[in-house]
Amino acid sequence: MPDSQTVLEMRHITKRFPGIVANDDVSIDLREGEVHALLGENGAGKSTLMNVLYGLYRPDEGEILIKGTDVELGSPRAAIDRGVGMVHQHFMLIPVMTVAENIVLAVEPTHRKVMLDERAAERGVREISERFGLVVDPHAKIEDITVGQQQRVEILKALYRGADILVLDEPTAVLTPQEAQELFAIIRSLTAQGKSVIFITHKLNEVLEIADRITVLRRGKMVETLEAKGATEAGLARLMVGRDVLLQVDKKAAQPGERLLVVEGLEAFDDRGIAKVRGVSFDVRAGEIVGIAGIDGNGQTELIDALCGLRAVAGGSVRLEGRDLTHASALEHYHAGLGHIPEDRQRRGLVLEFTIAENIALHDYRSPPDSRLGWLFPRRLVERASRLVKEFDVRGGGPQTRSGGLSGGNQQKLVLAREIDRNPRVLIAAQPTRGLDVGAIEFVHRRLVEERDEGRGILLVSLELEEVRSLADRILVLYEGEIVGELDPSASEEQLGILMTGGGRGHEAAA
Amino acid sequence: MSEDTKGPGAFAEPPEDPSGFGPHVGASLAERYSVAQKAEGILAPILTAVLAFLVGGLVVLVTTGKNPLTTYQAIFDGSGLNWLFPWVSGVERQTAALNFQQTLLIMTPLILTALAVSFAFRCGMFNIGGQGQYLVGSFFAVWIGSSLSGLNPYVHVIFAIVVAMIAGAVWAGIAGFLKATVGAHEVISTIMLNWVAIWVGMFLFGLGGPLQNGAQSDIPISNDVVPGAKLHVFWGDPEFQGLSIGIFIALAALVVYWVILNRTTLGYGVKAVGFNPEAARYGGISVSRNYFLAMAISGTFAGLAGALDILGWQFHIATSDIGASQIGFVGIAVALLGRNTAVGVGLSALLFAALVNGTSTRNLDPSIFQPELASNLTLLIQGLVVLFVGADVIVLTLLRRIRRRKPAPV
């Protein structure tokens, strides 16, 4: 709208990193009081663009205008001085310090410049908190408050320093749906008071709910800026990906057989002693893919750890083909016929300094033919690895290549190769396509379906709802450590969403 | 299931270890120095050594005004390395022979204390406790070696060596156990254990101590090792610290080190934990067990060093020896320079043994350079080696620049 003031313009921004152009001639503008969504897939360049705005990166080309003035933003300090505030996806908060300390950090009120004026800090925090309706306790330690409250502290941090432009980077990734609604209310109140918000996300439904305008980025380039009114999810998806998105994987109907994995009343705690798995029961049959859907933080990691022997089971039982594995070690799980594709292939799946052959042997190096009585036979390792490299089309090197030299997709293939070759009865796949390009994703999906057709039982745990819906034969929804429902993959996103957010159980989304 | 560690808020991951010497950014210790290993091969250690000697020479020049080259030459002669040159003959050759025996005598325990550091390094730990483990090994060696006279010499020697190795293993095992169970950082615990070992030794062999010499009650020294327990000297004069067969045992230890790491399942586990403890755990490998075993095996090497010294040429311990011994610390520099490989450690041990011997009061010509000064120079060079390895980026950057000048394919 031509009557609204333009508070920010980023013109022809280009930012290059070794081997990749993260932002390629991107232009975007922001009007006063507007919520402008920055939409794109992972790796599209959204965060990079905002980091340029926040002074964390210098653009190789292009300019930035704030309220009409050309500015050089060489550091976050400069950006803050110009009224730009950023709430990062991974909070920049110090857990052991209080809310007030975090908010006033680097702009502390002082007694005669020497001593910290704690009362003034508290007063300042309360004042801002009231003005914008963000309720927090200044004396609470960050590590003791909820994630939603922490996010409020981050917003307050920006506001305390006089931010007029607020950039929120994937803010709902860490929130429950209820907290997300609270956030939207806060955003609306902020824009009503004249603040302008840039909202980075890859979630289509949020964009339509909160944004006034939407800019879509794809592979570093700006695709289009459009009004939110009249936009559709399908249309946005097409802009984001560049082609019609195939949501379904080609597969036959499942023919489930006997029960392989039987989980009853499973309970487990996280590292801080909080109960994260609260009585989970389900089973996985031969020849089926069971998908576990849920929002991040509802106990998925603890569940997988408990199933695999990597975390102590506090209650309930886990049985694989009748064998009780509840308190067995991880190694015993592997020997009993469990396969595990961990969610972080670089930190948990592979020893990057090992060769491909050595990584393939990770579970079995202690038994023949890889070794006997403690003596290792490297040649056997290499033989097996050669076979698997061919079979799984792992590119980037041979059995003696250091695994760290492979691309992400090939590393994931390596993990798959290792797990599948051991002929597991049940395969647990955690976020198997995270960070992979489309080709690798298709490979993994296809392979999982093939293994299902071989008669294995597959448990897929993923945060990507589309992945679960397209692969799974049955979907279990995990919410706050419990299975709150079982749905057919043909169920609508709405139905799934309700279960994933705790609805449908008599819970009201309390204010 | 978030990308980072502790979850959505994703704060910096607090180290589990209560002393605070937490994880390093990104790579583990073993990971970081392994890249250097494979990428640059033998050039990196050579360049590191050259740099260290260069800086050392500069210190000599600046502080004493003496020509560093003649100083290094004198050290070289004192080390007996010139014996390796066939054109050296006559009296010069005889002196060189004596010096070289000395060098090899020092090389023997140095290989082992370096292996003690290297093996732990491969498991991602920094074992600074080699000195204490060495001492503990030597205590037991001297105790058994000086008692039980009349025992069959083979049995006696083997028994003493085995007990010393176990003692070293236990001493290091304490630190390994603490790390495995409560996550205590091995740097602090091994340093503390070093000092405890020293004071225990002072107590044992001091005046009135339980293992003090029975015959000479006014000297804080241990009993002498009985002739039956002494290692066979095959080169030089047994009365004048000739070279014992200990050197072969030490060289064999290099082979054992390589074999364990590359041909056994134990070595596989140790390396996996060293490179990526989390992946190892997910793979079903017991991380704490490997921490403990790696430390214990490290201590075994160091304890063996103690035994070989006692049974090979020292034959007793005085409290002054305990305070003066530095062999465990030199081993750290040796291990780092040798990039924790068997061959590297062997060559590096030779270099440092030559340096230590060449700068000793006996072998360095005082008219060219004062020996006490020279031994401190050795310390400086050691420090420089550790520094340059620690800041491997210096050496690596230099190498990359050198490589770029040459048109040869990498």
Added chain:
Amino acid sequence: MSSVNASGAAPKAPTEVARQLPHGFRIVAWIGIVLGIVGAWLCLPPITERSWVWSLVVCLVAVMLGIGVVIRGERRFGGFAIASGAIGFAVAYLATLSSTGKLETVVVWSALFAATLRYATPLIFAAIGGMFSERSGVVNIGLEGMMLMGAFFAVLADDKTDSWIIGLAVGILSGGVAALVYAFFAIHLRADQILGGTAINFLCLGLTGYLYIDIYGTEGTASNTIQAIPDIHLSFLDGVPFLGPIFAQVNLMIWLALLLVVVSSIVMFRTPIGLRIRSVGEHPRAADTVGINVYAIRYSAVTLSGMLAAAGGAYLSIGFVNSFGENMTAGRGFIALAALIFGNWRPYGAAAACLLFGFSSALANRLPEYSDSASVLFQALPYVLTLIAVAGVIGRSTPPAADGRPYKKQ
């Protein structure tokens, strides 16, 4: 390395145990600690009870209080109470075994406390220095070397200029220089900090030894040409029975050390600069994003730590023994580090630990009147205590979250 990760905080408010324990439990724990000390004191001069029964009762109460508090969650101080009770009774029991006469020669409280202050002072300087460095996120194992630099250069400058002020200033500066070198390697080059610190120790040891021998040869420094740091005489305390012998004539540096503890606590926890230092040590990226210069803060903190450690070393040489000897710090830098861990990276806690270690050194020095060999074993006490602390047995201490991790600005 953390291999067991949680995923995300609970979606709703945490239901965990509140972190702020009722203050009452800590007070109870302190009562237990005091009771343990009282229990020991009962059998020592001047009371010198000959039966250990009363001590047993008192110490048992202390232990039970400790256990009670530990169960309720106050692990750290409860553990101290249990330890105090156990050790207190052990001391009392041992005291009853020896003669009153001997006890009275050894346990002269005023002399012991005065000596405690003297032994603790270098530790306090180094520990507080270490605190600044570690609170900013840089592990400083090189405190030992920096202390040694201060000790040597203070003597050197004092000797040449006959002024203790210049000696102290130069000593402090030398520590700062060494720290700057370390800071460059650790912060700029992102070298492994443990290796870097070890290297600095070797370098400082070598450098000071080298220069010492070069300048003073083997005769050593003549103490009559070295002006000692003066004592401060408080005449109003002269006749006072207990406090007099302790506080009437105390070296300036000791007062400065105590002042330092107070000042550093205020700076660290009540000033903006302290807040920023701590933020850099906990979450450097967060600090960076609000515009704090992480590198500048870390450089300053590390340099300060070197200067303070050197001050402690200077006190050792020109305040305490009035001379220099090679490697005279003898591991004190590491003990200071241990005191820091013991004290949970807080000034008062670290100072308390330093006093404790100082006390054990003071006692060890009086024990030769009692039994020669026993006193030697006592010297190992600080190291054993540290080992226990590091093992986290006495409650886990929490270091700054980003301690030891090099920071890379993007």
